Amino acid sequence: MNSRSFVAIGDLNKQELLDLLERTRYFEEHPNSRLLDSRVVATLFFEPSTRTRLSFETAVNRLGGRVIGFSDASTSSTSKGETLKDTIKMVSNYADIIVMRHFLEGAAQYATEVTEVPIVNAGDGANQHPSQTLLDLYSILKTQGRLDGLTITMVGDLKYGRTVHSLIMAMRHFKPVFNFVSCPELRMPEEYIKLCRREGIEFHEYTEFSQEVIDASDIIYMTRVQRERFSDIMEYERVKNLYTLHNSMLATSKPTVRILHPLPRVNEINIDVDENPKAYYFEQARNGVFARQAILTRALGINPLSK
């Protein structure tokens, strides 16, 4: 397996995360350069994801690199029955690095095993989406000025939401306190509860999105509760509005609290929150370009800080 690939946030140790955050900060200050001059980046999107693709391609373009690739598997040889391995091996002959999104879980890990070209995972099904996690982490650092000792409240779909799982993996290095707020059907999987216990991380589980929890939070990480996750539609109808954030609920919250959301949102954050300075979800998405510039340069062994 090639070593510079970026597949899962859990693969990185604390120092590697801090290095990526430092790079991200650098690119926020210096978004445009020629660091990827004459480099070719392949963006292979076997599953469409416009936001993630545009963010990666913007990152490449701002660094002076070139992009090849496809945005939908139906326009690639996959539709003719080509295996993932063959597609990756073929593209490895053309590109210096491969950014890939795939609907199959584990696809990026497998890709690292069939090529020496660095692979950047831009999402593999419900499994991993580590560039999202890096931008979440950077957003937390930027808005709070630190990562250590923060109270992070996660709300909504904690069972299937890969972003909250990855955020736990990333934050485990920084002594957080977690509040997990969800209905019983969508509670945090046992695996992550065990991880918190093993790592000595303080956590609390709630079914009620209460004022007390809101007021104790430094970060409120909202996620979408999707109807298709429920076997019982009546249950969905019962809980769908219990985990919606309204502006009035933030009145007594900490002045420094920030609301994050991986987007797209539906109704879990009322639009009356958008104008509140505590809302950070749109700026959060902007940090995605800088985070992806950090990921690409690291994977290519380019150190912007030494230039």
Place this chain on the structure above:
Amino acid sequence: MTTDKKELAVAALQNGTVIDHIPSEALFRAVRILGIEQLGTAVTIGYNLPSSRLGKKGIIKVADVEFPEDVLNRIAIIAPSAMVNIIRNYEVVEKRAVVLPDVLIGLVKCSNPKCVTNHEPMSTRFNVIDHENVKLRCHYCNHTISGSDAEII
């Protein structure tokens, strides 16, 4: 020489392998792992025999065959309590527990239908994350399965 009937049953084999203390519910999967259907030698399979440790157990006695260690250890995925007895000239020359390897390559099917291993021509790979309770995690999609539910390839 003991008169215990189980011991007698084991000793009755001149040469071969006896796998004992298999939970009954795992017996027929153990038979498949060993590829017994392809064997031409005498095989005795005991099912739902009384066992003080397991309640009901299974036993497999295979004449004139000694299995490679890695094949026997695969049984640990579904029957971590199993004991292997190697018989030569009516004597138990070796008695040992099966050992669950740390990594299982190409042995277990991933139960996640969206796992890449179920769609690409490739080997599955599981890391054993809990040896005692036999919990396996897919190296690719991170799904965890327990050994007792594992579908052996």
